[in-house]
Amino acid sequence: MPNYKKEPDFPRVQGGGSLIIAWQVKNKQVMVVGGGEVAAGRILHLLNADADVTVVCPSSGLNPEVRHRVAQKQVTHVDRVFQPSDLDAVPSDAAAAPTPPAMVLVAIDDPPASTQIWKLCKERRIPANIADVPSECDFYFGSVHRDGALQIMVSTNGKGPRLAASIRKWIANALPRGGVVGNAIERIGVLRQKLRDVAPAPEDGPKRMRWMTKVSDAYSWDQMARLTDEDLDNLLKFYEANDVPALYLLKAMRGGRAPEDVDLFDGSFGFSVGV
Template sequence: MKSNYPEIQGGGSLILAWQVRNKKVLVVGGGEVAAGRIVNVLNADAKVTVVCPHSGLNDEVFFRVANKQVEHVDRKFQPSDLDGVDMVLTAVDDPEASSQIYKLCHEKRIPANIADVPPECDFYFGSVHRDGPLQIMVSTNGNGPKLANIVRRQIADTLPHNIGLAVQRVGMLRKKLRKVAPNIAEGPKRMQWMSKVCEQWTLDELCDMTEEDMEMLLEYYSPGLVPSFETVRLQEPDGAYDGPFLI
């Protein structure tokens, strides 16, 4: 039976923005793949421990260790390394050892990613474009990491150069709005009003929005209006609202 509902396409992954701030992440291995994993989790403000003999550290991982960006355990993996860990990433050239680590993680209910072994991954790393607070991930669900990288670059090339700054400014406005209208019941109205701002102001205007502009703009929240960027800039310093300025 046909419907207007989205068609289900099995075989995908649930792509989420996983908050790992201050979570304990264990990285087993110290080569090029491990270096990439370390960057990913450090960018997410995780607390990282690398287990790898010193001789196995490549230049980048050695740099992270030397600059105390990560903790380093100078030996091979031991089961006790999993104590108190929230996530495990393995990147070693030893399939048997990697599988054993995955089994231990499974027993302890610790999410793990075993590099280059999709069946033994609770989650995958996609190819990520980063511009300030904006992150865009492309995943092939383990089928073609290099192709994901190519697609990600093509997407990034089509984005406006100032999209990251626009997102940052919108985030600042959203935080201010929550202080103006903190009541939970205001949630739907807040979302609708923020949507209007994002739709009616251009990216350049969002980027140029100052804190003074934000304070002025927020005065139009109560009546549910969104004035033009020019209207906000033309208002007197006291910002008195004196009528609707719908776009």
């Protein structure tokens, strides 16, 4: 009888997508060319990511939102049209020391000028995004839902931005309201940092990951969001045993009580009256 070997059940490759990543631009110099509505959206994304933003655009081209960012000194404004030398170093009125931009975002109503900036960025190996021209983009902006530390991006790879926005709204409406998910993620983030202080060695990594998985599966989002700093410290007492306590036990430990000192009625004993 033939001995057929079963093929491994690996995920199927689906070409044509983008590599979805969380690009860390904190304290990095990012240049936005343009000052209209699209540029305003790009600037907000960058500021939310703690980037150092330089806007290159004549004052006459700034819309009210970008003008507000400039007035509040949230961005550095270069009041003129783009010049090729801008790619050699962020203009000298930037707060940080002049350096080449880490990325360039172009949002101007001038296709030939946009293409020229794209080509200049390619020569200098600077990642760039030319608004509404997918073929001249190293990366795309998706439709983003934000709730504290939670960020969900929906991308159509530049093919249907309006559809991406609709899908993002549908996902957001399916999530709990009132910042519950974002708060839960913040608390879990604090716990992870505390755990690294307790078990800092690289060889502790697999155990940390397994225990954090158990914690994440043990409590609901709402329960996680309500964990106090004391709860997190008490929770860490169960790490060595690779255990996760029931929520009622964790709450009973508040006020400095040790797990062995907690005496809770759990319904195991009692009586009933029959008729």
